[in-house]
Amino acid sequence: xxxxxxxxxxxxxxxxxxxxxxxxxxxxxxxxxxxxxxxxxxxxxxxxxxxxxxxxxxxxxxxxxxxxxxxxxxxxxxxxxxxxxxxxxxxxxxxxxxxxxxxxxxxxxxxxxxxxxxxxxxxxxxxxxxxxxxxxxxxxxxxxxxxxxxxxxxxxxxxxxxxxxxxxxxxxxxxxxxxxxxxxxxxxxxxxxxxxxxxxxxxxxxxxxxxxxxxxxxxxxxxxxxxxxxxxxxxxxxxxxxxxxxxxxxxxxxxxxxxxxxxxxxxxxxxxxxxxxxxxxxxxxxxxxxxxxxxxxxxxxxxxxxxxxxxxxxxxxxxxxxxxxxxxxxxxxxxxxxxxxxxxxxxxxxxxxxxxxxxxxxxxxxxxxxxxxxxxxxxxxxxxxxxxxxxxxxx
Amino acid sequence: xxxxxxxxxxxxxxxxxxxxxxxxxxxxxxxxxxxxxxxxxxxxxxxxxxxxxxxxxxxxxxxxxxxxxxxxxxxxxxxxxxxxxxxxxxxxxxxxxxxxxxxxxxxxxxxxxxxxxxxxxxxxxxxxxxxxxxxxxxxxxxxxxxxxxxxxxxxxxxxxxxxxx
Numbered sequence: 302x303x304x305x306x307x308x309x310x311x312x313x314x315x316x317x318x319x320x321x322x323x324x325x326x327x328x329x330x331x332x333x334x335x336x337x338x339x340x341x342x343x344x345x346x347x348x349x350x351x352x353x354x355x356x357x358x359x360x361x362x363x364x365x366x367x368x369x370x371x372x373x374x375x376x377x378x379x380x381x382x383x384x385x386x387x388x389x390x391x392x393x394x395x396x397x398x399x400x401x402x403x404x405x406x407x408x409x410x411x412x413x414x415x416x417x418x419x420x421x422x423x424x425x426x427x428x429x430x431x432x433x434x435x436x437x438x439x440x441x442x443x444x445x446x447x448x449x450x451x452x453x454x455x456x457x458x459x460x461x462x463x464x465x466x467x468x469x470x471x472x473x474x475x476x477x478x479x480x481x482x483x484x485x486x487x488x489x490x491x492x493x494x495x496x497x498x499x500x501x502x503x504x505x506x507x508x509x510x511x512x513x514x515x516x517x518x519x520x521x522x523x524x525x526x527x528x529x530x531x532x533x534x535x536x537x538x539x540x541x542x543x544x545x546x547x548x549x550x551x552x553x554x555x556x557x558x559x560x561x562x563x564x565x566x567x568x569x570x571x572x573x574x575x576x577x578x579x580x581x582x583x584x585x586x587x588x589x590x591x592x593x594x595x596x597x598x599x600x601x602x603x604x605x606x607x608x609x610x611x612x613x614x615x616x617x618x619x620x621x622x623x624x625x626x627x628x629x630x631x632x633x634x635x636x637x638x639x640x641x642x643x644x645x646x647x648x649x650x651x652x653x654x655x656x657x658x659x660x661x662x663x664x665x666x667x668x669x670x671x672x673x674x675x676x677x678x679x680x681x682x683x684x685x686x687x688x689x690x691x692x693x694x695x696x
Numbered sequence: 697x698x699x700x701x702x703x704x705x706x707x708x709x710x711x712x713x714x715x716x717x718x719x720x721x722x723x724x725x726x727x728x729x730x731x732x733x734x735x736x737x738x739x740x741x742x743x744x745x746x747x748x749x750x751x752x753x754x755x756x757x758x759x760x761x762x763x764x765x766x767x768x769x770x771x772x773x774x775x776x777x778x779x780x781x782x783x784x785x786x787x788x789x790x791x792x793x794x795x796x797x798x799x800x801x802x803x804x805x806x807x808x809x810x811x812x813x814x815x816x817x818x819x820x821x822x823x824x825x826x827x828x829x830x831x832x833x834x835x836x837x838x839x840x841x842x843x844x845x846x847x848x849x850x851x852x853x854x855x856x857x858x859x860x861x
Binding site for chain 1: 699702732733735737761762763764765767769770781783787790792794813814815816817818819826839840841842843850851855857
């Protein structure tokens with residue numbers, strides 16, 4: 302029941318979505334417009350709600366990992382990581398250095414993957430079609446890397462509680478190296494097409510302004526917050542999974558418009574590839590799984606030769622593993638902002654409650670503030686600039 | 697990192713900026729505290745939650761100005777049944793704190809914090825939708841995830857995972 306009467310006689314209520322090419326998923330906006338000007342904007346969400354939080358409560362801890370992929374389908378590994386870190390914190394489990402570095406590397410590749418989809422679709426909404434093709438070309442390379450380590454292009458489930466699912470295969474690091482050497486040149490290509498492009502700058506500069514006070518009050522995070530001049534990045538300010546070993550800059554812009562958010566993200570692409578290079582150069586040797594036989598599944602090889610390994614495997618698969626009672630809130634920096642996993646354990650093998658603090662959910666609340674009083678065509682640019690993923694919002 | 701036992705003694709935790717501020721403001725409103733796995737939890741009296749949030753947001757030394765998250769946990773069938781959980785962050789000091797309010801199943805309602813952080817708007821609607829907890833003073837308290845005519849509140853523990861058949 303969303304049919305609303307307009308406030309004034311001169312305005313018109315217009316429905317946009319849920320299926321609309323520029324809303325990147327099933328987002329429905331209810332616009333009240335006065336001519337070309339937006340008077341009021343209200344997002345209606347819930348079309349993708351699948352009850353993942355409820356489903357988690359009925360699964361063993363390790364069975365939740367594949368569900369987390371499906372929340373934010375553009376950054377599956379970020380979700381995997383946040384969940385695994387939360388459960389590892391509950392267990393008090395230490396992760397070997399190679400697994401941590403691999404996690405950082407895959408996370409930065411995931412950020413590149415996510416930002417490329419954002420850049421391509423955002424530019425296409427504004428009318429630059431070529432960038433879309435270029436971005437998806439490079440995204441394909443990243444997806445091939447994902448497929449190489451996990452066997453899956455999108456729903457990777459590569460991080461497990463206690464480490465990684467598998468050792469990276471032979472030749473993987475060479476492939477990553479090749480990509481990392483080439484990619485900065487590709488980012489130059491995108492910037493050549495957009496940053497100085499007069500049509501693109503006219504559509505984005507000074508559009509959908511968000512003040513720093515509003516950004517904080519409305520709960521924005523990630524590039525949406527940094528585009529408004531607030532310098533916060535959890536990778537630097539609350540390091541997790543070994544991020545303290547990496548050197549990187551946090552791009553911050555103070556303009557608070559669509560163009561500022563664009564510049565933040567494009568700069569993040571360069572920073573991310575720098576971190577991938579650092580991870581390649583300093584990748585430690587050693588195991589990729591923690592030494593915790595009651596939690597981590599044994600290697601296939603051991604299961605065929607050692608009785609204990611077979612027993613542990615059977616136990617974990619059939620009964621799961623008990624996690625000490627308690628609760629944690631683990632926040633990490635996803636491509637869209639602060640992604641937090643709140644996991645409550647009651648001491649059994651199934652999580653008592655799993656809640657995801659989805660970055661897009663809070664970021665979407667800034668949309669009304671950005672668009673009200675602006676032209677209706679700028680709504681498209683504003684949606685693109687906050688980079689919403691509806692799977693992340695609705696869960 | 698082996699787990700160390702949780703600290704629940706207020707005296708030992710007094711130095712944390714959030715707890716210090718709340719004790720200075722109105723000590724009887726703090727029910728209990730827990731420091732576990734490097735995270736501080738403070739249980740607040742139900743009547744005081746909005747004011748406590750305002751006090752923390754405007755704290756001069758360590759302003760908890762960023763509202764991260766709001767959710768609830770259903771401890772059915774024990775009473776008090778619900779716990780509403782607030783996660784706050786201080787952007788300047790990079791400190792985090794978790795506030796909790798206990799609610800009885802029969803009177804599951806408390807004051808909204810949307811007047812302090814507009815970002816709580818969607819979160820309170822979500823908790824209302826999925827747990828059936830009411831927030832008084834919320835500008836637009838209606839379902840957000842489920843359809844408007846949905847029956848029941850899916851994240852309650854007495855709601856079956858498959859839904860009602």
